[in-house]
Amino acid sequence: MVAGFDGYVVPIELRALAREWDLGGVVLFGRNVEAPEQVAELAFEAQELAHDVPLWIGVDQEGGRVARLRAPFTEWPPMEGLGRQRDDGLAGRFAAALADELSAVGVSLDFAPVLDIRHDGADPVIGDRALSSDPATVGRIGAVIIETLQRNGIAACAKHFPGHGDARADSHAELPVIEHPPERLREQDMAPFRAAVGANVAGVMTAHILYPALDVEQPATLSRTIVRDLLRDEIGHRGLVVTDDLEMGAITQTHTVEQAAVAALDVGCDTALLCGTSVERHVSVLEAIIRAVEAKTLAVRTVEDALARQRRVKGRFLAGARPRRPLSGTALQARLGTSAHQAVAEEIARA
Numbered sequence: 001m002v003a004g005f006d007g008y009v010v011p012i013e014l015r016a017l018a019r020e021w022d023l024g025g026v027v028l029f030g031r032n033v034e035a036p037e038q039v040a041e042l043a044f045e046a047q048e049l050a051h052d053v054p055l056w057i058g059v060d061q062e063g064g065r066v067a068r069l070r071a072p073f074t075e076w077p078p079m080e081g082l083g084r085q086r087d088d089g090l091a092g093r094f095a096a097a098l099a100d101e102l103s104a105v106g107v108s109l110d111f112a113p114v115l116d117i118r119h120d121g122a123d124p125v126i127g128d129r130a131l132s133s134d135p136a137t138v139g140r141i142g143a144v145i146i147e148t149l150q151r152n153g154i155a156a157c158a159k160h161f162p163g164h165g166d167a168r169a170d171s172h173a174e175l176p177v178i179e180h181p182p183e184r185l186r187e188q189d190m191a192p193f194r195a196a197v198g199a200n201v202a203g204v205m206t207a208h209i210l211y212p213a214l215d216v217e218q219p220a221t222l223s224r225t226i227v228r229d230l231l232r233d234e235i236g237h238r239g240l241v242v243t244d245d246l247e248m249g250a251i252t253q254t255h256t257v258e259q260a261a262v263a264a265l266d267v268g269c270d271t272a273l274l275c276g277t278s279v280e281r282h283v284s285v286l287e288a289i290i291r292a293v294e295a296k297t298l299a300v301r302t303v304e305d306a307l308a309r310q311r312r313v314k315g316r317f318l319a320g321a322r323p324r325r326p327l328s329g330t331a332l333q334a335r336l337g338t339s340a341h342q343a344v345a346e347e348i349a350r351a
Contacts, residue, residue, distance in 0.1 A: 001271070006032075008032060023049060024272075025109065028057070058108070061112060072333070072336050079130065080128040090348065091141045098154075116129070117134075155203065159207075162190045164209060171208040171248055185214065193231075194235055227267045240271055272285065
């Protein structure tokens with residue numbers, strides 16, 4: 001479980017949870033960000049909660065509307081500008097600068113890039129977050145971002161499989177339905193994710209969307225057909241499968257968060273993302289998973305396989321000794337919002 005929380009320090013309740021059960025990681029939002037030094041200290045503090053497996057310190061740092069780290073961090077333009085440039089070199093410079101700033105404050109997992117295809121007339125929840133309306137451009141530029149982030153020590157998580165771009169409703173509030181036939185989904189919406197898997201992406205995030213041509217009953221996050229048959233077996237993804245936030249309306253309209261977490265693990269997801277701040281809810285989700293294993297409605301082998309993938313992927317990015325003391329003062333300031341990074345942002349913005 002990757003858990004959200006409130007405040008600028010790790011709450012005592014989340015510390016207690018981690019002591020008893022361990023955590024897969026934490027996810028930071030604007031509510032957790034006061035200043036760069038505080039973020040760096042918070043990441044260090046969270047990492048010290050780990051038992052034998054390090055925690056992910058995750059954040060949504062896409063650029064544009066979805067960026068939790070604002071000035072004095074570089075404020076990146078929306079990614080549609082990067083897609084319009086169609087410049088692999090610029091994409092690489094962007095991702096290298098982004099990785100440098102994230103690693104400076106101890107972030108190890110970026111829930112990016114968005115690999116959804118932009119569609120005119122769709123709900124604006126994706127909109128300018130998408131690189132392009134052209135699947136080939138999204139796949140190529142997305143792969144450069146992934147490879148560069150990961151070469152610089154930041155795990156990337158491509159989202160939202162099998163494609164959120166043409167949703168006509170906001171999954172934060174309700175369950176969207178995308179009626180495209182399987183051939184179109186494979187040839188267009190899924191194509192960038194094939195490129196991401198080819199780039200050895202650390203994680204792929206599922207969409208809370210119903211695709212009746214693929215599964216008439218369950219949204220992608222809870223669909224064995226989409227997670228195992230398509231993403232794992234057909235496309236060949238061997239990294240992590242991460243749920244989108246299980247507390248979003250698209251899920252909670254028909255499931256409790258506890259039911260959804262168990263179901264997501266059962267169909268092949270490895271990471272349950274809970275972005276809310278209720279540690280009581282986090283505890284009840286973990287208890288529900290334990291009960292499901294005890295009742296044999298969730299196979300022990302399934303949970304063990306998910307943990308094995310976590311260990312393997314974390315070994316790529318988080319291997320080594322105990323976390324070192326975070327940067328501070330001028331050493332930290334020198335890594336953030338530099339003139340070189342601002343020049344890259346300006347070049348993207350010109351599109």
